Amino acid sequence: MQNLKSPRRRLPARRAGFTLIELLVVISIIAVLMSLVLPAVQAAREAARRATCLSNLRNVALATLNFSSAQAGGLPYLDEGGYNWPVSLLGYLDKGDILSSPNPAQYYNVINIGVLTCPNDINNFHKQNGISYSGNIGYGYFPVTSGSASEANQAVTSCGPEFHGSNDLGWVSGGNFCATPGTTLADLDMARDTGVFSRRLNDGFRMTLDRISLRDGATQTLMFLENFNAQNWGAGYTGNTAYPALGTSKTFSSALDCGVGIFATPPSVGAGDLVFPSLGSLAITNTAAVPASRINGNKGNNQGNSPFPSSTHPGIVVVAFCDGHVRTLNENMSFTVYASLITSGGTRRGQSPVGDNSF
Numbered sequence: 001m002q003n004l005k006s007p008r009r010r011l012p013a014r015r016a017g018f019t020l021i022e023l024l025v026v027i028s029i030i031a032v033l034m035s036l037v038l039p040a041v042q043a044a045r046e047a048a049r050r051a052t053c054l055s056n057l058r059n060v061a062l063a064t065l066n067f068s069s070a071q072a073g074g075l076p077y078l079d080e081g082g083y084n085w086p087v088s089l090l091g092y093l094d095k096g097d098i099l100s101s102p103n104p105a106q107y108y109n110v111i112n113i114g115v116l117t118c119p120n121d122i123n124n125f126h127k128q129n130g131i132s133y134s135g136n137i138g139y140g141y142f143p144v145t146s147g148s149a150s151e152a153n154q155a156v157t158s159c160g161p162e163f164h165g166s167n168d169l170g171w172v173s174g175g176n177f178c179a180t181p182g183t184t185l186a187d188l189d190m191a192r193d194t195g196v197f198s199r200r201l202n203d204g205f206r207m208t209l210d211r212i213s214l215r216d217g218a219t220q221t222l223m224f225l226e227n228f229n230a231q232n233w234g235a236g237y238t239g240n241t242a243y244p245a246l247g248t249s250k251t252f253s254s255a256l257d258c259g260v261g262i263f264a265t266p267p268s269v270g271a272g273d274l275v276f277p278s279l280g281s282l283a284i285t286n287t288a289a290v291p292a293s294r295i296n297g298n299k300g301n302n303q304g305n306s307p308f309p310s311s312t313h314p315g316i317v318v319v320a321f322c323d324g325h326v327r328t329l330n331e332n333m334s335f336t337v338y339a340s341l342i343t344s345g346g347t348r349r350g351q352s353p354v355g356d357n358s359f
Contacts, residue, residue, distance in 0.1 A: 046120075046314070053118035053318050054326050057133055057224060060115060061320035063092035064223065065209075074206040078137060078197045083108055084258045085135055085197060086116060086233040108234025120312045121228045123303055131233035133224045133320075134307065136342060137259035138195015139274070139282075141169060144263065144292040148305040169265065172280040190280060193345030195261060196223055196322065207344075209322060215345035218322035220354055222341045225260045226317040229298075229306035232257040259307050262293040262342055274339065282343055283350035287335045295338060296331040333359050 067089055068075055080088035087108055091099055093115055098107050109129045117125045117132045124130030142149045171190035175183045188205075192198065193215065196207055212221050235257055264274040274284055274293075292298045292308055295317050299310045309317045309329075316328040322344075329338065340346050340354050347353055 049119040050313055050318070050328070053120060053132070053226070053313070054328075056115045056118060057226070057318055057320050058324070058326045059093070060086075060089070060133055060224060061324045061326060063089045065324050066092045068209055071206070073208040073210045075196065075208065076135075077200040077206065078135060078259060079199060083234055084131075084232060086113075086131060086258065109232050110234075113233065116233050118226060118228075118311070118318065121226075122312060123228050123301070124230065129232050129234070131230045131258060132226055132228060133318075134227040134230045134258050134260035134309075135197040135224060136195050136222045137197050137261040137307065138191070138342060138344070139262045139264040140194075140307075141265050142261065142263040142292075142307055144298065148302045149263070149292065149298070149307055170279070174279050186280075190349065193349055194264075194282065194343050196221065196344055197259065212322050212344045216340075216343060216347055216354075219325070219356075220341060221322045221344045222319055223322045224320040225309040226311045226313075226319065227260050227306070227308065228310050228312060229301070229303050229308075230258050230260075231303040257304050260309055261307050262339055263308075264293075281350040282346045284336050284339055287339075290335050293339075294331070294335055295329060295333070329359060 064075065076085040076088040078085055083105075086093075090096075090104075093113065095113065098104050098111075101107065112126060112128050112130060114126075117127070117130045119125055121130070121132040124132050169191060170183050170187050171194075172186040173184045175187065192205070192207065192211075196212070198207065200206075209218060212218055215221075262274065274287070274290065290297070295309045296311065296315075298306050298308045309319070311317045313328070315331050317331070318326065319329050320326045337354055337358050340351050341359065343349070343351060
């Protein structure tokens with residue numbers, strides 16, 4: 001009888017796999033790598049956004065210089081032709097389609113103009129009326145209450161809102177543009193030395209690059225500053241179409257929309273962020289109360305009510321100077337130096353010259 005051996009049963013091959021400990025180790029390694037890579041990715045994205053922001057502002061500055069060349073060196077008014085200053089630059093920002101339309105004004109403040117905004121600006125980027133950059137309107141009486149600023153009228157309520165038109169404060173005379181005899185031409189000239197852009201008045205004055213160059217210099221004077229609380233690139237003012245006469249007031253709907261300055265008052269008016277030692281002087285003697293005017297000092301979400309530099313770039317704002325070059329300013333820079341860069345003729349009024357390595 002044949003001896004049949006029963007076949008040996010083959011056991012299934014043992015599968016190789018991860019143990020729980022090995023899986024946890026792999027996850028831990030991935031987490032460590034992600035923690036190392038993500039900050040670098042975020043930094044690269046921020047650098048790209050900052051570069052775009054600088055490029056856009058550079059284009060705005062160049063458009064302003066081109067406008068100036070066509071105006072014998074003159075710069076735009078704060079509100080050119082009754083509208084905010086960007087309207088005067090449309091022809092130099094490749095927006096001829098708007099200007100050649102039958103009614104250009106219907107598009108002001110309605111369409112989005114990408115070059116006017118910064119990718120970091122959460123309030124304005126890709127918005128119809130968005131604008132991330134504000135013109136340097138110099139020193140003015142901008143009281144801040146609960147994070148919101150307003151254009152004050154030197155505590156003379158019967159005069160109406162102050163319109164920051166270069167003759168609003170008695171810098172030299174100590175007068176008041178609402179009072180009698182009010183401010184003088186010397187006050188007006190002094191006010192123009194505090195900044196760059198002002199409203200158009202009936203005296204026919206237009207700020208020029210030559211005036212700035214012969215005072216503090218175009219490379220030492222700020223022209224535009226980033227402000228994510230800006231708004232309404234094409235808004236106009238309320239009331240009739242006539243500009244206010246010298247020494248009178250007018251209500252502007254775009255009072256602080258596209259301007260950046262410093263809250264300051266001469267001693268005869270009252271306490272402000274800055275206190276000056278004597279009338280007619282811009283020498284800063286007190287910087288203890290400057291939280292609002294400081295760079296990134298008033299970052300509340302107060303569009304149209306915060307005429308101070310601000311951004312969501314970490315620790316900086318993007319700025320352009322009157323010669324067209326752009327750069328960043330650190331929020332911790334000397335406030336005295338920053339205040340001096342705002343003025344276009346501060347050295348004529350007691351300020352010390354600013355060195356190239358001071359900011």
